[in-house]
Amino acid sequence: MNMAGEADPEDVELEAHLAEQEVFEPPASFVEQANVTDEDIYEEFEENWPECWEGAADLLSWDEGYDEVLDDSNPPFYEWFTDGKLNASYNCVDRHLEERGDEVALEWVGEPVEEENRSITYEELHEEVNEFAAALRDLGVGEDDVVTMYMPMIPELPVAMLACARIGAPHSVVFAGFSAEALATRLNAADSDYLVTCDGYYRRGDPLDHLGKTNEGLADADHDVDTVVVDRLGPNGDDFGHELGDDQYDYDDLVADHAGAEVEPVERDAEDMLFLMYTSGTTGQPKGVKHTTGGYLAWTAWTSQAVLDIKPEDTYFCAADIGWITGHSYIVYGPLALGTTSMMYEGTPDYPTRERLWQIIEEYEADQLYTAPTAIRSFMKWGEEYPANHDLSSLRLLGTVGEPINPRAWKWYYKHIGNEECPIVDTWWQTETGGHMVTTLPAVNDMKPGSAGPALPGLDVEIVDTNAEQVEPGRAGYLTVQKPWPGMLRTLYQNDERFIEEYWAEYSDTDSDDPEDWVYFPEDGAKIDDEDYITVLGRVDDVINVSGHRLGTMEIESAIVGVEGVAEAAVVGGEHDLKGEAVYAYVILEEGYDGDEEMRGRIVEGVEDAIGPIARPESVVFTPELPKTRSGKIMRRLLEDIANEAELGDTSTLQNPDIVGDIRDKVHSGD
Numbered sequence: 001m002n003m004a005g006e007a008d009p010e011d012v013e014l015e016a017h018l019a020e021q022e023v024f025e026p027p028a029s030f031v032e033q034a035n036v037t038d039e040d041i042y043e044e045f046e047e048n049w050p051e052c053w054e055g056a057a058d059l060l061s062w063d064e065g066y067d068e069v070l071d072d073s074n075p076p077f078y079e080w081f082t083d084g085k086l087n088a089s090y091n092c093v094d095r096h097l098e099e100r101g102d103e104v105a106l107e108w109v110g111e112p113v114e115e116e117n118r119s120i121t122y123e124e125l126h127e128e129v130n131e132f133a134a135a136l137r138d139l140g141v142g143e144d145d146v147v148t149m150y151m152p153m154i155p156e157l158p159v160a161m162l163a164c165a166r167i168g169a170p171h172s173v174v175f176a177g178f179s180a181e182a183l184a185t186r187l188n189a190a191d192s193d194y195l196v197t198c199d200g201y202y203r204r205g206d207p208l209d210h211l212g213k214t215n216e217g218l219a220d221a222d223h224d225v226d227t228v229v230v231d232r233l234g235p236n237g238d239d240f241g242h243e244l245g246d247d248q249y250d251y252d253d254l255v256a257d258h259a260g261a262e263v264e265p266v267e268r269d270a271e272d273m274l275f276l277m278y279t280s281g282t283t284g285q286p287k288g289v290k291h292t293t294g295g296y297l298a299w300t301a302w303t304s305q306a307v308l309d310i311k312p313e314d315t316y317f318c319a320a321d322i323g324w325i326t327g328h329s330y331i332v333y334g335p336l337a338l339g340t341t342s343m344m345y346e347g348t349p350d351y352p353t354r355e356r357l358w359q360i361i362e363e364y365e366a367d368q369l370y371t372a373p374t375a376i377r378s379f380m381k382w383g384e385e386y387p388a389n390h391d392l393s394s395l396r397l398l399g400t401v402g403e404p405i406n407p408r409a410w411k412w413y414y415k416h417i418g419n420e421e422c423p424i425v426d427t428w429w430q431t432e433t434g435g436h437m438v439t440t441l442p443a444v445n446d447m448k449p450g451s452a453g454p455a456l457p458g459l460d461v462e463i464v465d466t467n468a469e470q471v472e473p474g475r476a477g478y479l480t481v482q483k484p485w486p487g488m489l490r491t492l493y494q495n496d497e498r499f500i501e502e503y504w505a506e507y508s509d510t511d512s513d514d515p516e517d518w519v520y521f522p523e524d525g526a527k528i529d530d531e532d533y534i535t536v537l538g539r540v541d542d543v544i545n546v547s548g549h550r551l552g553t554m555e556i557e558s559a560i561v562g563v564e565g566v567a568e569a570a571v572v573g574g575e576h577d578l579k580g581e582a583v584y585a586y587v588i589l590e591e592g593y594d595g596d597e598e599m600r601g602r603i604v605e606g607v608e609d610a611i612g613p614i615a616r617p618e619s620v621v622f623t624p625e626l627p628k629t630r631s632g633k634i635m636r637r638l639l640e641d642i643a644n645e646a647e648l649g650d651t652s653t654l655q656n657p658d659i660v661g662d663i664r665d666k667v668h669s670g671d
């Protein structure tokens, strides 16, 4: 971790958030109907902590009540709703059947290739989840076996997740855009013997060969993996010429073989693992974030209700991918726990036209839209005429997630999408937090563009300096969470030590068993104003946030160093108008290799193969040396300054100060 020199949040602050703070009140028409309207909630939760979270647990149906809200006897291994028993699939499906069985649970809008859309009612979801759960069991999947999913935005993905939840098998969803190598790493890390994938999917009208990529990944798995393959492409996939191997099964066949099957939801302990999600961290190895059944589900249900204002009769649209935590928490678990209609779409916002999202919202009369600042910046660049062509008046609330939103984009979203009638919730949270942490409550708090808002009721967030002292309002510091919360990760899969190291060691007394001495550090910089509004300034570790996706610089560097002819590489994030940040790579070649286009192409390919196209470097700069401290550490900070064309920081501690100027000349001459 680089608390000391490399990423001082003070600098980050200067760039994005100097815009003057304007204040917007929640629209009256929204407040009138909102789920949470009482501003005393903050005080009440504080006074009644941790019992305040009983309300969140009450949103769920329990097979057996819990004994204690919180067991904090062994920090940081907190346990919530101890000894309570429940099943997430039952909570997201079965319990809605009586009242909402004929209502749509999942509204799937496919890529408009053959105008395939599916409206899946709770009744139909129940049927398919049961059939697939029965099929998984027959394949041998037992309770606590990790089932990996490598699937794009097709309805079989949430069905498979819920089928796993039903039989108590944790899922580990790998984003479909990740590479074969990334799949293999995750299969191996979780020692996962089962995989659900598909033959292919559409991107901008063209079929993509996903099974080919899957098979490449499987070839690198260190054990046998039984694989279920969804036929997404039908005859359009014939050109890829795939035949299913011996341990590969067709999804439709399996479901048909189990037609009408019913599987009793397995009673899970509140603390039993619901799923794993691998995310990028400071080192090259992705971290397997473990979420539990009780706390996570309570957290996502409660925040869906309080922050996104979801009601059962809503049609709620989150435009994220289920391969990321946002889709897990706010397409699948939170919304379905509340029995609403959750939409998912396949494809991109600009295919077949730049009106795709607006068309979907108009057609389905969506009540909420939850998306990322990177998308909003693209919409803004394309122009307001695209949304203006559509009736967006069904929208009641807008949300953003994934990265800081600059006030200009915020105001554009507010005006051109929300027609100044929808509150915006700018939700700060992480894979690790399970759900929202810092955001306004849409009917309670005023909005300040650029600032996410106060911490949610019942959370204790402080902005501190390196000595753990709270910083003055307006000053940059580090965001910390001082008390546990139900949705928190419980550990990193099979690696408690790294869990402590990554999230707690910085600000905790790790020898203490007093929970007061334990502080969660999410590795974000932030500042707070005198009304406790928090402005998140960005990561302070070696993680780059490209279009809201977390990428570790180490992962990208090791991919580049794996390319023949590369001696050393340093990767940093540089500002990017649309993506927020982009990947800048500085590369030293071995003797005898030229820094030409061919080499550049091989490096880009190496990164795409190892991680996926999202990690593709924006620029690759060849240099004979990298700026290093006397102790031999690469000074990434200077490389960031170069990428951002910023004033260069202190170079006096370098072994090789001249190299900085040389690199800068190279970058800016476009060489």
Ligand code: 6R9
Residues within 6 Å of the ligand: 279, 324, 325, 326, 400, 401, 402, 403, 404, 405, 426, 427, 428, 429, 430, 431, 432, 452, 522, 523, 524, 536, 537, 538, 539, 545, 548, 549, 550
């Ligand atoms: C949900 C999600 C987490 C990191 C987080 C922070 C950044 C997310 C933000 C935000 C400013 C917001 N982040 N939401 N920064 N304002 N509203 O994105 O999870 O993929 O784990 O990323 O994203 O830096 O630490 P994840």
